[in-house]
Amino acid sequence: MAQLSLSRRLRRTPFTEGVLAAGVTGYTVYNHMLLPTVFRSVEEDYHHLKSAVQVWDVSCQRQVEVRGPDAGRLVQMLTPRDLRGMLPGQCYYMPIVDETGGMLNDPVVVKLTEDRWWISIADSDLLYWVKGIAYGYRLDVLVDEPDVSPLAVQGPRADDLMAEVFGDSVRDLRFFRFGLFGFGGRQLVVARSGYSKQGGYEIYLEGGDLGMPLWSALIEAGRALDVRAGGPNLIERIESGLLSYGNDMTDDNTPHECGLGRFCNTATAIGCIGRDALLRVAKEGPVQQIRPLAMSGAPVPAVEEFWPVMAGHRKVGRVSSAAFSPDFGVNVSIAMIRMTHWDAGATLTVMTPDGPREAVVKEKFWN
Amino acid sequence: MAQLSLSRRLRRTPFTEGVLAAGVTGYTVYNHMLLPTVFRSVEEDYHHLKSAVQVWDVSCQRQVEVRGPDAGRLVQMLTPRDLRGMLPGQCYYMPIVDETGGMLNDPVVVKLTEDRWWISIADSDLLYWVKGIAYGYRLDVLVDEPDVSPLAVQGPRADDLMAEVFGDSVRDLRFFRFGLFGFGGRQLVVARSGYSKQGGYEIYLEGGDLGMPLWSALIEAGRALDVRAGGPNLIERIESGLLSYGNDMTDDNTPHECGLGRFCNTATAIGCIGRDALLRVAKEGPVQQIRPLAMSGAPVPAVEEFWPVMAGHRKVGRVSSAAFSPDFGVNVSIAMIRMTHWDAGATLTVMTPDGPREAVVKEKFWN
Numbered sequence: 001m002a003q004l005s006l007s008r009r010l011r012r013t014p015f016t017e018g019v020l021a022a023g024v025t026g027y028t029v030y031n032h033m034l035l036p037t038v039f040r041s042v043e044e045d046y047h048h049l050k051s052a053v054q055v056w057d058v059s060c061q062r063q064v065e066v067r068g069p070d071a072g073r074l075v076q077m078l079t080p081r082d083l084r085g086m087l088p089g090q091c092y093y094m095p096i097v098d099e100t101g102g103m104l105n106d107p108v109v110v111k112l113t114e115d116r117w118w119i120s121i122a123d124s125d126l127l128y129w130v131k132g133i134a135y136g137y138r139l140d141v142l143v144d145e146p147d148v149s150p151l152a153v154q155g156p157r158a159d160d161l162m163a164e165v166f167g168d169s170v171r172d173l174r175f176f177r178f179g180l181f182g183f184g185g186r187q188l189v190v191a192r193s194g195y196s197k198q199g200g201y202e203i204y205l206e207g208g209d210l211g212m213p214l215w216s217a218l219i220e221a222g223r224a225l226d227v228r229a230g231g232p233n234l235i236e237r238i239e240s241g242l243l244s245y246g247n248d249m250t251d252d253n254t255p256h257e258c259g260l261g262r263f264c265n266t267a268t269a270i271g272c273i274g275r276d277a278l279l280r281v282a283k284e285g286p287v288q289q290i291r292p293l294a295m296s297g298a299p300v301p302a303v304e305e306f307w308p309v310m311a312g313h314r315k316v317g318r319v320s321s322a323a324f325s326p327d328f329g330v331n332v333s334i335a336m337i338r339m340t341h342w343d344a345g346a347t348l349t350v351m352t353p354d355g356p357r358e359a360v361v362k363e364k365f366w367n
Numbered sequence: 368m369a370q371l372s373l374s375r376r377l378r379r380t381p382f383t384e385g386v387l388a389a390g391v392t393g394y395t396v397y398n399h400m401l402l403p404t405v406f407r408s409v410e411e412d413y414h415h416l417k418s419a420v421q422v423w424d425v426s427c428q429r430q431v432e433v434r435g436p437d438a439g440r441l442v443q444m445l446t447p448r449d450l451r452g453m454l455p456g457q458c459y460y461m462p463i464v465d466e467t468g469g470m471l472n473d474p475v476v477v478k479l480t481e482d483r484w485w486i487s488i489a490d491s492d493l494l495y496w497v498k499g500i501a502y503g504y505r506l507d508v509l510v511d512e513p514d515v516s517p518l519a520v521q522g523p524r525a526d527d528l529m530a531e532v533f534g535d536s537v538r539d540l541r542f543f544r545f546g547l548f549g550f551g552g553r554q555l556v557v558a559r560s561g562y563s564k565q566g567g568y569e570i571y572l573e574g575g576d577l578g579m580p581l582w583s584a585l586i587e588a589g590r591a592l593d594v595r596a597g598g599p600n601l602i603e604r605i606e607s608g609l610l611s612y613g614n615d616m617t618d619d620n621t622p623h624e625c626g627l628g629r630f631c632n633t634a635t636a637i638g639c640i641g642r643d644a645l646l647r648v649a650k651e652g653p654v655q656q657i658r659p660l661a662m663s664g665a666p667v668p669a670v671e672e673f674w675p676v677m678a679g680h681r682k683v684g685r686v687s688s689a690a691f692s693p694d695f696g697v698n699v700s701i702a703m704i705r706m707t708h709w710d711a712g713a714t715l716t717v718m719t720p721d722g723p724r725e726a727v728v729k730e731k732f733w734n
Binding site: 246 | 369370371372373374375376377379391392393394395396399401404405465466471490491492493494495496497498499500502503504601611612613614640669670671672673687688
C-alpha cells in the first residue's frame with residue numbers, strides 16, 4: 001500500500017463525512033473522485049458483504065446526462081447494443097465503443113424519459129467523447145455531468161434495509177429497473193442494480209445536500225441488520241466475474257473479447273459508431289477472450305501490472321485481477337486467454353511477481 | 368493521508384522501479400497513472416528542489432498524438448491560441464476549450480513536424496474529446512496515446528546534470544524549444560520546460576524499455592550534484608503560480624478567468640471550437656479571475672474542497688490550492704476572486720476547515 005496525497009482534484013463526495021466516520025482505511029481514485037475500497041480489511045469486508053448488507057459510496061460512478069430531441073440517437077451511436085426495445089424505467093449495461101470497436105467505457109445507462117438519459121460511467125472521461133460526437137454531428141442535445149451521486153446498498157439483506165427507508169414497495173423493483181422513491185421531500189431514482197452479485201440497489205442522489213441525511217438514515221435503519229459501510233470488493237467481484245474498466249479491459253479490447261458479446265446486437269444496432277468495425281468479430285468471434293482462471297498455492301499479491309499467462313514458453317494471455325478467495329479456497333482471477341488455450345480445464349502457468357503459479361481455466365465464474 | 372489501494376487500473380510507469388527504490392512516500396493518481404508526490408516530506412523536497420536538482424517521474428503527462436494531413440487543423444480547433452506562427456521544434460502551452468469556452472485541459476503541445484503533434488496532457492482524458500472531434504468532422508488524422516513517458520529534470524542544477532548525460536549542447540536549448548538527443552542508441556525529444564520555476568527539462572521517452580536505464584543514468588551522473596528523486600511540489604508550484612487542472616480550474620472556467628488570456632488569440636484563432644463563446648469575455652474581460660492570496664497564521668491543512676473567500680458576509684471567491692511557504696513565511700494560495708475584490712491589497716477572509724483566516728490579494732505570485 002502507498003499513501004495518497006489528497007487534493008481538491010481528487011474530489012470528495014456528498015458521503016465522504018460518513019465514510020470517514022465509518023473508519024475507511026483504503027481508497028482508490030475513480031473518475032477524479034475518491035472511491036472507498038477498504039474499511040476493516042478486504043477479507044473482513046468480503047465476508048460481511050456476503051452475509052449482511054453494506055452501504056457503498058459510489059459517487060464516482062459519475063453521470064453523463066444526455067438531454068434533448070437527439071438524445072436517443074446519440075446514445076445509440078455510442079453502443080452496439082440495440083436500444084429500440086428499451087423503455088423509460090429500464091437500465092441497460094452497455095459497452096461503449098469507438099470507431100475501431102475498442103471499448104471506451106462500460107456503463108449502466110438509465111433511460112429516464114425518451115429524451116433524457118443518464119450514462120453511469122466506469123473510470124474514463126466518457127463525457128469528453130459524448131460531447132465531441134454531439135458537437136461534431138451538430139446533434140440537438142445537451143451533454144453534461146449533473147450533480148448526481150450514486151449510493152449503493154448491497155448484500156443479502158439489502159431488500160430489508162431499503163424497505164425500512166423507502167417502504168415495502170421498493171422490494172417489487174425488478175432487476176435493472178428503476179422507480180422513483182421519496183426521501184427528504186424529494187423523489188430519487190432507485191434501481192435494482194450494483195457492482196456485486198449479492199443483490200441490492202443503487203440510489204441516484206440528485207443534489208449533494210441530501211447526502212449525509214441519506215447515508216445516516218440507511219446506517220440508522222440498518223442497525224438490527226448489521227449494516228456497515230463498504231465498497232466494491234475485489235474478491236467478490238472477481239468471484240462474480242464483474243469486469244473493471246482499466247483493469248480487465250481497455251480501448252485495446254472489443255466487447256466480444258471481454259465476453260460482452262451478449263450485450264452487442266451488431267447486426268441491428270443501426271447508427272452505432274463502431275458497428276462496421278465489429279461486424280466481423282461479431283460473426284467470427286474473437287481470438288482471445290476473458291476467462292475465469294484459478295491459481296493454486298498461497299494467496300497472491302495485488303495485480304499492479306498484467307501477469308503473463310504461459311503455455312510452456314508461449315505467452316497465451318494475461319491476468320488482470322486476482323485475489324485469494326476464502327470461500328472457494330483458491331486464488332480467483334480474471335484473465336484474457338487466446339482461443340488456443342481458453343477451453344475449460346486447460347492448465348497454464350501464470351508468471352506472478354512471486355514466481356510461476358499453476359492455473360486452470362474454469363467453466364464459469366464462482367458466484 | 369489515506370492509503371491507496373493499488374491495481375492495474377492505476378498504471379505503473381517505466382520509472383516506477385526507480386521511484387520505489389528512491390523511497391517514495393506519497394502518490395497521487397493522474398490520468399489513471401501513479402504520480403509520485405512526496406519522497407522525504409513536502410517541505411524537505413521543496414528546499415531541495417530550489418537548491419539542487421531532481422528527477423521527476425511525470426509519465427502521467429500522457430501524450431495525445433495527432434498525425435496526418437489534417438493534424439494542424441485539428442489542433443487549432445482545440446485551442447484559442449493562434450498556431451499559425453508555431454514551428455516544428457516549438458512547444459506551446461495551450462488552453463483547450465469546448466464549444467462554450469470551458470477549459471477541458473491545459474497541456475503543453477509539442478509540434479514534432481507539420482503533420483505530427485504531441486499534446487502532453489493535464490489530468491483529463493483529452494484523448495476522448497480529440498477522437499470525438501476528429502471522428503465527427505471526418506478529419507484525415509490518426510489520434511491515439513503513444514507509448515511516451517515524460518521524465519522531468521528540475522532545479523537550479525538541471526543544466527549541469529543534463530549536460531552530463533546528453534552532452535553540453537543540451538545547454539543551448541531555449542525555453543519551450545525541444546531538440547533530439549541521443550540516449551541508449553535512440554533519439555529522444557528533450558524540451559526545456561517543466562512544472563516548476565526552478566529551471567529544467569522534460570525528456571519524452573518513447574518506449575518503456577529505456578525507462579530504468581535513463582532513470583539510473585541521471586541518478587548516477589548526478590551524485591556530485593546532490594540529485595534526488597522528486598515530483599511536482601505543492602509549495603513551489605503555488606509560489607510560482609502554476610495552475611493545476613482539476614484543482615484550480617475545471618470546465619466551468621474560461622481561460623481568461625484562469626489568467627490565461629495571454630495564451631488566447633481569440634480574434635485570429637480561426638477554426639477554434641470555443642472561439643465564438645470566448646469573443647465577448649476576450650473583449651470585456653472576465654468577472655472573476657485567479658489571484659495569488661496570502662493567508663496569515665499557522666500552516667494551513669491541504670485543500671480537499673474549495674475554501675470560501677469572504678468579504679464580510681459576502682462570498683467573493685474560493686481558494687483551490689494552499690500551503691505554508693517556508694521561504695516566504697506565509698501561507699501561499701491560489702484563489703478565484705470576483706472583480707469587485709481582486710485588486711492587490713484587498714483584505715479578505717478565507718473559511719478554512721480550521722476556521723477563518725485573514726488574507727490579502729497579492730500583486731503577483733511569489734516565484
